[in-house]
Amino acid sequence: MQLKASFKKELLYFSRSGKLYVILLVPILTMILLTMFYSYADDIVGVTGMTINPEKMGISTEEFGEYEDFDLIKETFSQGSMFTTLSILGTILTIVLSVFLLMGASGKEQKEKAHIIPNSAGLKSVNYVSAKFFIYPIFVYIVNFLMTLIIGIMSMNLFDKAPEGAVIAFNIDMGQILLYAATISLLPLFLVCTSFCIGLSSGKAGIGAISTILGAYLLNNVFVKMGLYSYYPMAFPNLISSYLMDNQSVSIYEIVITIIITLVLCVLAYLISIFFLQSREIRNYEDIPEF
Amino acid sequence: MLEIIGLEKAYGGLKVLNGLNMSVEKGSIYGLLGRNGCGKTTTMNIICSIIKKDVGTIKIGTDNKVNDIKIGYLPESPSLYGYMNPVEYLQFIAACCNYKGDIDKRVNELIDMVNLSFAKRRRIRGFSRGMTQKMGIAASIFNEPDLLLLDEPTSALDPQGRAEVMSLIQKLKDMGNTIILSTHILSDVERVADKIGIMNNGKMVLEGSIKDIINQVYGESDAQSILHVRLLKPISDEDVLALKEEGYDSVKLSVNKKELSFTITDKEADIEKITKSLALRAIIPQNINVEGTSLEDIYFKYTNQNRKA
Known part of the structure; x- marks a missing residue:
């Protein structure tokens, strides 16, 4: 009964505060517009064409080919690269929007002491936390998955023709798009779980949001400098992009293990939040019949 | 119903409660008085286990209950879920307390009781302070708590809102609820409290019924008061003498002869x-x-405050 009511409460908050619609629509619409912009950029300012097709820059392919990086430049702007670049950009947008917009659900309630009356009425921490962990991270995962899927489908159709003189390094198919969308969306899922864990455990949603974003950025840099490119959630964008480009360099096992580690970390964040809130449950009084 | 013995609480180096003792009888209203920062809210937060006590014993019980003592709490500025309407909020509270009865019936009953039927489908976010306070009271009594704690429920309310909340508290008293009412509005306490406790520096300095306290302070047989009469014109010495002859031996005259002071024991009769x-x-x-x-x-006198300050 409490769990059902907690779910209803979170859904009411999410929908009536308008945050559900912002998190659902802003990343998807922004990335649709950005994908269309890149697709038509060649017609508008010639950016894509210039880069993909060196001849448009007034340089012959032979002449440009003398440069060592020519192949790399061509690859970077191939269909698959457009898809992965835009998806990573969209994922960052989803993460920032979700983590900051969901501060109201990840600790602000404690800060405003709105939990006092429900708690003294008997609301259990496990039900309070469970509703939050089941609704928000999963919703963000679905939004990011849909957004990536849409970018993929658009990329397949809009970046399907190589401009004259350009070589498309790799094309993408529906299976690759689904795999990419399903895995890269685990990153926002993990970061939302982390910010909820910090926010709910400390009662400070702002600290939860900022430390999650900064922590993810810094940790990723540290791991990369250590030469570690997999087995942690922040590795997903590069890991899965590398797998799509060249599945020889990254094995599917690396991806599977990274997925398992990420999901385990999300469950840990959930359990830590429950543990922290339960450890704060106090009982100062003794029940004694009328004295 | 509630007995507190030697309760202590410190925040860092600051000792807020310093050996507090108090007792509340079942079915009574206990007025907890004291200046800001004397530890009233800390006491309430400790009773309903929102913050941890340092030292002391709190016993709660009724004659027929040992476990599952229900405590309702209305914080000073209740923060409710503004995106819900009163019906949704009370339904949520019903789920929180695993209410076994007819939830819809109880929700409507409480909304009627706090006179919010006209706003039952309006979002709480748009409520006035008084409406929010009444909504908070409805939520805190949803599960018919054995002990209800109200922390300054009338502070920051306009006279109309204050009157409404006080009549609601009176209604709860008539229904036999045990209530601890923390406030610094003395007239509110005088109106409804059966017993009061005055706190100062984290300690209970006086406790008892208002009558008992007055007797405790001024003596049971001849509780004395000073009646000050300010006059329009200065009084003559002959008139003062005449008053003394009439039995007002204690009468004193101010230097400007425009104020008389009498020591009285029976307020109503002597003033007349x-x-x-x-x-x-x-x-x-x-x-x-x-x-x-x-x-x-x-x-x-007992909170070391200067009335004129």
Whole structure:
């Protein structure tokens, strides 16, 4: 009964505060517009064409080919690269929007002491936390998955023709798009779980949001400098992009293990939040019949 | 119903509760008084286990219950879920307390009781302070708690809102609820409380019924007050002498001869007698006030506050 009511409460908050619609629509619409912009950029300012097709820059392919990086430049702007670049950009947008917009659900309630009356009425921490962990991270995962899927489908159709003189390094198919969308969306899922864990455990949603974003950025840099490119959630964008480009360099096992580690970390964040809130449950009084 | 013995609480180096003792009887309203920062809210937060006590014993019980004592709590500024309407909020509270009865019936009953039927489908976010307070009371009594804690429920309310909340508290009292009412509005306490406790520096300095406290402070047989009568014109020495001959030996005259002070024991009868005597001599009082036996006087005396400050 409490769990059902907690779910209803979170859904009411999410929908009536308008945050559900912002998190659902802003990343998807922004990335649709950005994908269309890149697709038509060649017609508008010639950016894509210039880069993909060196001849448009007034340089012959032979002449440009003398440069060592020519192949790399061509690859970077191939269909698959457009898809992965835009998806990573969209994922960052989803993460920032979700983590900051969901501060109201990840600790602000404690800060405003709105939990006092429900708690003294008997609301259990496990039900309070469970509703939050089941609704928000999963919703963000679905939004990011849909957004990536849409970018993929658009990329397949809009970046399907190589401009004259350009070589498309790799094309993408529906299976690759689904795999990419399903895995890269685990990153926002993990970061939302982390910010909820910090926010709910400390009662400070702002600290939860900022430390999650900064922590993810810094940790990723540290791991990369250590030469570690997999087995942690922040590795997903590069890991899965590398797998799509060249599945020889990254094995599917690396991806599977990274997925398992990420999901385990999300469950840990959930359990830590429950543990922290339960450890704060106090009982100062003794029940004694009328004295 | 509730007994607190030697309760202590410190925040860092600051000791907020310093050996507090208090007892609340079942079915009564206990008025907890004290200046800001004396530890009233800390005491309430400890009773309902929002913050941890350092030292002390809190016993809660009724004659027929040992476990599952239900405590309702209304914080000073209740923060409710503004995106819900009263019906949704109370349904959520019903789920929180695993309410076994007819939820819809209880929700409507409480909304009617706090006079919010006209706003039952409006979002709480748009409620006035008084409406929010009434909504908070409805939520905190949803599960018919054995003990209800109300932390300054009338502070920051306009007179209309204050009157409504106080009549609601009176209604709860008539229904037999045990309530601890923390406030610094003395007239509210005088109106509804069966027993009061005055706190100062984290300790209970006085506890008992208002009558008991007045007797405790001024003595049971002849609780004395000072009646101050400010006059429009200076009084003559002959009139003062005449008043003394009438039995008002204690009468004192101010230097400017425009203020008389009488020591009285029976407030109502003595004021009537004195005003009559003055009227007989065509002495017109400009202002009359009694000092010495009101709860307000005792409050100021025991909380080390200067009334004029």
